[in-house]
Amino acid sequence: MHAKFLRILRHRFVAVPLLIGIAVIGWNAYVVTHNGGTVRGVVLGPDGRPLAGATVTMMEQNFTTNSDRGKTMTRADGAFEFTDNRSHNIQLRAEKPGVGRSDLVVVRLYFRAQDVTLREPLRVAKHAG
Amino acid sequence: MIKKRTRQTWTHASLHLAMLAVSFCMLLPFYWVLKTSLTGENIFVYPPSIVPVHPHLFYYIDVWYYIPFPRYLLNSVVVSVLSIAANVVFNALAAYALTRHFRGRGAVITVLLSCMMIPFQTTIVPAYLITAKLGLLDSYLGLALPTFSTIVCIFVYKASFEAVPRSLIDAARIDGLSELQIIRRIMLPLSTSAVATNIVLSFIWSWNNFLWPLIVVRDPLMQTLPLGLSRFLSYHENTTGALYAFCIMVLAPGILLFLMAQKEFIRGLTSGATKG
């Protein structure tokens, strides 16, 4: 009985769907444990040092429009955190009145509300005009 | 002796060369679809960029969230499984019947051949009216019924059923097997390549079926995968990368099934030896 069961298991039409099933379950398990919707990052001023008190806007980009999803302030160490991100395709921009504005940074995620920490800091610079 | 081996290696090399050329021609357009699905660049830029420019997988993720992909996938799978199951049974039965000589056999074959000649696009309205009368609108059966039997596959079965030697069938009949058992125990195992061809072709035809689901389904939850296409051809936004990613995602199951069914092709070869 055991050998027969093993032979069936090795048969392609059973093994491949099984493998796909396991991969899907594994991936969903990973997704469920990592979709708190937190987005963390650091904002640096024109001089390269962390910039406190800058407002960071998060926008949700879908194919037609991008709509505002919220703003937050950077703490003393220049770090900021969003906790309510529901999208998989967001854009961030930091700005501080009198100091300047950062470029629009596109953050693409592998699933919705994936917890992510930005590798590259947002650089606020004096924009011409 | 040496001359024979060099001649053989030379023919092998030329075969490989020929196949490499064929593969290049076949793969080139496909490579462009794949490349654009990874980079989403505008293909009308000149000169064309051969190597993908910083590719990423996020268009595939956009496609997943952009249309109710899991639901469409489920619909497509159910319709295809229904279609394959019915195809294998109906085609095998019909082909077995056609291997027997009976009055009206020629008429049936001409009817089948003529049915092949009626293009689907000309039958949309009447087929919809008939499905409505059967009460199968917005249902898996309504979606799958037109693909329940394929004439091409009937003739593929017929060709391979006729290759089965008479002696095996007579022996089975003497042992008291019923017709259905003969088909299941003797005919089908000996024509695995015909079965594989039938599975692959009926899967692809029902999976890529675009016009019929578009007409017969009104409930958005019952739509099949290809109907998500219009979402990426909408006038109003840039969806090039997502359009090609969508096409690749619709293609993937067909290729996966073909890879798995390939073994059947080869086993069909080896089992052929026992037939002689």
Next chain:
Amino acid sequence: MALRSVRRPLRVAGRIAVLALSAMTLALSAPVSAQQKKISFLTWNISDQEDLFKEWIAEFKKIRPDVDVEWLDKKGPELPAFYQTQVIAGTPPDIINTQGALWLEYAAAGGLVDLTPYLDREPAVRNRFNADYLAQWKYNGRNYMLPFYISKTLLFYNKTMFKDAGIAGPPQTFQQLLDDAAKMAKGEKTGFMTLNFDWLYWPLFRMNGVDLLTPDFRKAAFDTPEGVHVLDALAKATSNGSINKTSWTGRWVEPNGAFAGGNVGMLLAHSPAFFFIRGQAPWVNADTLGVAQAPGGWSTPNSHGLGISKGSKNPDIAWQFLKMVTSENWTEKLSARRKVLTGNVASDTKLLAQMKKDDPLAAAVLQTQVEDTDKLTGNWPLANDSRVKEAFYPEIQNAVLGRKPAAEALKDAEVKVNRVLAR
């Protein structure tokens, strides 16, 4: 003996019947709701606004709790196939959204409800709309549709290519357009490109005083010396490369894709093309893309209308739905989300004001859509508009792609168009 031999095929038949039955039970047909009334609306390739349509349905549920609303959306080439099948089956969607002149075929055949009485009863609804655009959907003086969102052709031009060729600004005459195009046509770059579906290229003829039909729309009127001159000029410009050949054979993806590729000087297209191009062309901004009316201010409208199918079981509920949907509150939402003008004067002015601040380039594009609305062309109220197009356009292709001289092409086209008009 005979009984046993007959029984075996019966057993076989039984087994097949069981199989067929089990397949039938798999038919999960949608549950039929109680005598709740139901209306459905079919949109033309606007599946990206699913959320907005859900809000429509929710809002209408509040107004009419006894009515369920079903939303359908089909891509352009397949919408007629779906709609006609539903009409023949006797279950047409109550409200249909068409683009271009398709509504004319259905209205002339008696397939759409005449909305004039509804409009006469409620002038406030009529006054919501830009009169020129509302008049687009008149046939024999009767109004058959309300504007859903409006667009007309304009001239996009690549400012960088203009600068390289030393051209100051957009062309004011047909001849200047051709000369500018010739200056820019070098190597893989071409000077001018146009879309060609639904008469979008017609301003090229109208700006030279050439019209398709006589004022009573009975006879062809384009086979004139000016007509031959225009067609001949277009043919020459196409053969020497200043006009891109895809203008005459491309549909949507190629002409816009080529312009977005940055190697086409000018593009005659309507406003949705702008958003498609901007999505594909990182180089597009206020300094690199110019926007202007075509020479002479002539343009072909390509608007989307909302009408009620004759076969609808409750046209009054459908009208109530249309009234809600084209109210200022909802048109404002549509124009904000999709950046389109809806023909509702109040919300359009509000959108333009808002856009000037957020997206000046898109605002400039949309501004052209409400200017020169008295110079609309390419929109004759013909019951068989598609048949006239099918008779006329292939001859234009023969001429511009160099298969027939212009004079001969126009003569053949005149014979064919007159035969279609006479039927």
Next chain:
Amino acid sequence: MATAADFSAASEATSGAVGKHARRARAGARRRREMLLVWVFLLPSLAVFVLYRILPLVWNAVLSAQQFSLFAPSQWIGLDHYREMVDDPVFWTSLRNTLLFMARAPVGILLALAISLIVNAGIRGRDVYRTIVFLSYPLMTVAVGIIWRWMYDEKVGLFNYVLRSLHLIDAPLPFLQSFELALPSVLIANVWQILGFYMIILLAGLQGIPQNLYEAASIDGASPRQQFLRITLPLLRPSLFLAFVIGIMTSFTSFDLVYVMTQGGPSHQSELLITYIYKAAFELSRIDYAAALTIVQFALLVTLTWAGNRLSGGDAGAVESGA
């Protein structure tokens, strides 16, 4: 290969001991039972074809004799549509194009035959080649259409880019915009997509040929060419015939690639009957004229296949009389 008729005669001979009369009665009963069985087996497939092919054909036939309007009752007008068709130039152009389009079937089949012979010849990496050739078939036509339209583009297309960089041509070729090249260009794209399908049909045929025939032939010293001519080709005839019939058929039904790539090409030069039928039905809202076109196309196809069947001897792919 004995035919089924010989089979029933043989089994009757074995039961010689019983009286002739009883034997004839039992043979009659068995033939009736077999007839019933055959029709029961054919029932499911025929039911599907009657419902979704034959009834629509009848519907089209009835409609083609009517003046049909979507919203008004239709009247009988007899053969007006057929008369109109005779002096409709687009009908004749699309008919000519469809017949030209059929020329791709033999080309595609020969290519597929060569490929399947190589792939079947057991060289290394055969599965990879087989998958690559098959890859294009299940790809959605819209992607194939857009990519091939771009490759054929006059200014920025790949073909012109390669041809000009190899100095094979000086001025770029306007493939899809030229009246002569539009149809051949779509034809090549169609062969590219359908090659995998033909390969499958022929491979299924090749697998069916018993290996020992080749072993016996090579022992007799037959050269590979002789083996091909005397064993492979004859035994492959049903698959080749099937592929050829499908080739003719699909030139009357391969609608989507032409519709996506050229919508009938510059002024109907790449218009097939099937695209003209779809346009007449749904773009010109003339379902009755489209029905008449469908009937004419069906009649044409029936005669073509009947002639092909007559020419190739055996009935529809069966090869009893051969081998």
